[in-house]
Amino acid sequence: MKIIIAGDGKVGETLTRQLSAENCDLTIIDSNQRVLESSIERYDVIAVQGNCAAMDVLKQANIQEADLLIAVTNADEVNLLCCMTAHGLNPSIHTIARIRSPEYAEQIYSMRDLFALSLAVNPERQAATEIERLLRYPGFLKRDSFARGKVEIVELRVDETSRIKNKSLIELNSIVGCRVLVCAVLRDGRAITPSGSFILRENDRIFVTAPSNNLEILLKSLGILTKKVSRVLIVGGGRISYYLANQLEKSGISVSIIEKDRDRCVELANLLPSACIINGDASDQNVLNSEGIESCDTMISLTGLDELNILASLYADHHGVKQIITKLGRLENSTMLDALPLGSVICPRELCCSNIVRYVRAMRNQTGAALSVHSIADGHAEAMEFRADSATKHCGEPLKTLKLRRGVLIACIIHGRDFIIPNGESSFSVGDTLIIVTDNDNIIYQLNDIFE
Template identity: 40%
Template sequence: MKIIIIGCGKVGLTLAELLSAEKHDVVLIDESSQKLSSIPEELDALRILGNGASVNIQQEAGVEEADLLIAVTGSDELNLLCCLIAKKAGNCHTIARVRNPIYNKEIGFIKEKLGISMIINPELTAATEISRLLRFPSAIKIDTFAKGRVELLKFRIKPEFHLNNMPVSQIGSHTNSDILICAVERGDLIAIPDGNFILQDNDLLSIIASPQNASTFFKHIGFKTGQVKNAMIVGGGKLGYYTANLLQAMNINVRIVENNRDRCEQLSVLLPDSTIIYGDGTDKQLLLEEGLSEAESFLTLTGLDEENILLSLFAKANSNAKLITKVTKIAFTEIINNLDIGSVIYPKHLTADYILQYVRAMSNSIGSNVETLYQILDGRAEALEFAIHDTSAVTDIPLAELKLKSNLLIGSINRKGKTWIPRGQDTIQVGDTVIIVTTQKGLGDILDILRK
C-alpha cells in the first residue's frame, strides 16, 4: 500500500520504520528540514519538505494514489485538517493523532462529520493500559483480546514462586490453571517455548489466559491479584489527567504531585475526587511526607524519562508500591529492561501498535481480519487476534494436522463467547476469533500462519 505520514516526530518515525519493513510504499512529510535530514538513511521512504495541510504538498506526495494518510504532527488541529484535505484531494483512509482532552468526548462526531477513519490518543491509550495494570498489579504488562475475555500477561519469575527448573508442560497441572506460556525472555534469549522448555528464576514469562484462569494461576504461585486501593502520581500532564480520571472511576484513591501551580488549579477542577499536591516530584522528602511508603502504586508520568526512572528507583527502595514508569525515548530499551522499575509504559509504541493493526486490517483478504495486534518482547514478536469470516485452509482441520510456521503458537480460540486454550484436536471454525503469538513478523491474514 502507499502510505503518507505527516509529522516526523518519534511516532511518525517509528511508524515509517515499521511500515517500510512490511514493504509498504512510505512517504514522509514535515516542515522541519532538520527532522527530515535526521531520518536514518537506511529507511526506505520518500521525504518531502513542506506543510502537510497544503493541497500542493499532498499532491506532490501522491495523495491521489495513496491508500492511507496518517497525521501525527504536534498539533491536533493540523492533524485533523491534513486528514480533511486528504479525504477531499485523494479519498484515501485517514488517521489523526488527537491528544487534547477537550476533543475526547467529541471523537465520534469528528470521525463521522470529517470522515476520518481512525483517531488515536496516545495518552488516553497509555492511561487505559495503566488502569489495567493497577487492576491486576502482579503483571508487568497486560494486553487484552476478545473484548477482554483473554489476556496476555507478562511477569518475572521469582524464587518464591517455586517454578525454577520446571518444564513448561508441567505448569498447568502444577498450578491447577488453564494457561499457556507463549513466550520467555532470558537475557538476550527470546523463546516461543515448547513443552520441554525449562523455566528459570528471573525469566520474564508471557502467558495467555482468561482473567479467571490468570487469577487462579497467580494466586497459586503467591502473587497479589487484587486491584490497588490507592495511587500516587508524579506528573499532572495529559497522561496524568487521563490516568487519574480512569482510576477515580475504579474507586482508587489518587494523589497527584505537580510542579506547575496553574496546572494544579486546573486539575483540582477537572479531578475533584483526587488530591492535587503542588510541589516538586523530585523532592524525596515531599514524597515521603505525602505517603510514598504506604502507597500501593506509584506512577512516574512526567515528561522527562530520566526523572521518571530515578523516581521509580527511589520508590522501589522506599515502598512496596506497584511501579509504573513512563518512557518516551525508545533508544535505551535494553538498559531500561534490566532496571527493576516495574511496568514501563511507552505511549509511542502503543500508538504505533494501534495504527499498524489498522494497516494490517486494510491489507487483509476478506477471509479473515486482524482485530487486535500488539508488538511484544521489545518488538521482536507479535500477538495478533484474527476474526475468521470464511472457510479456508485452516478451518475445520485439527490443529495438530496444520503445517504451522516455526516459532508460532495458536494461543486461544474464542467461539460464541467461550474462550479456551486449544489442544491438538481442536479446530478453527468460521465465526471464531483466534490469537496467534509468533516471532514471524507481518502476518496479515490467518493463512499466513501456514508454511508455504
C-alpha cells in the same frame, strides 16, 4: 498501499519503521528538513518538506493517488486541517489523525464523524486506559486482550520468591490449577517460544494466555497478592495523569499527583477537585517520603523525562511499593533496562502506533486480515487474532499433523463459548477465532501464512 505520514516526530518515525517493513509506499511530510533527511537515510521512503496542511505540499506528496493519510504532527488543529484538506483533494482517502488535547477528548467521536476521520487516536488517553487495566490486577506487568476481552495475554515476572521458579512448563498447569499456556518467554532481551520441558528461571518475563475469567485464579495460585488498589501516587502532571486521575476518581481510588509546575498544579486542581495535587519536585526524595510513598499501593511515574521516571520508580521499589508503572517515551526497547525493577512499562507512542498499524493491516487486506495485532515481549514478538474462514487451510485436522512455520505458535482456539488451550490433538474449524503468537522473523498477514 500508498500512505502519507504527516509529521516525522516520535510517532511518525515509529510508524515509518513499522509500515516500511510491511511494504507500504510511504511519503513523509514534515517542515523540518533535518529529521526528513535522517528518515530518508534509514528507510525506503520519499520525503516532502513543508506544512502538511497546505494544499501545495499535499499535492506534491501526491495526495490524489494516496490510500491513507496519517496526521501525527504535534498540533491537533494542524492534524485536523490536514485531514480535511486531504479529503477535499481526494474524497476516497482514509484519514487518521492524532488528537491529544484534553479539551477535545470528550468530543473525539463527534469530531470523527464531522470531519470524516477514519480513526482518531489519542495516545495519552490510550495509555491512561492501559494503566487503569493494569491497576485492576496488580501483579501483571502488561495485559493484552483478544476476542472482545474474553481472552488475555498477560505478562508476569518470575521473581525470587515465585512458586514457579525453576519449574518446567509441564509442572506449571498443576501449580496454577487452571489451563494456561506460556506462549513466550523473554530472557536476557531475547524472546523464546518455549516447549514443555522449558525451565523457568528467576527474572524471566513470561507471557501467559488465559481466559479472562481465570486471571484471578492464576494470580491467587501463584501467590501474588490481589488486594484491590486503593491509593495511587502519580509522579508528573501531564495529560496522561489527567486522564488517569479522572478515570480513577470515578472508581473511588484516592489519587495524589506530584507536579513541579505551580500553574499546572492550579489547573489540575481545578479539573480534578477530589485528587490531592502536590506542588513539588519528584526528584526530591523528601517530597516522595512526605507524600507517603511507603503507604501507597501503586506508584506511577508519568513525567516527560524518562530518566526521572526511572529514578522515581527505582526509589519506589526501594521502599517496597507493590506495584510500579513507568512511562518511557524513548527507551522502551532498551535491553539494558531489563534488569531494573521498573514494574510495568508503558509507552504511549508504541500503543498509538500499534493501533494505527492494526488499522492499516485491516485496510490492506479486508478478508483474512488479523482482527487485532498486539506487540508483546518488548516488541520481540507479536500476538494476533484471526478468524478461520472457508479459505483457511487445514480446518479440522489435528495440530500435530500440521507443519507450522518456525517461531509460530497457536496460543488459543476460541470455539463458540469454549476456550481451548491447544495440544497436539486439538483442531480448529471454520468460524473459530485463533490467537497466534509469532516472533519477529515472520511477517504474517493472513492465517494461511502460519503454515510452512
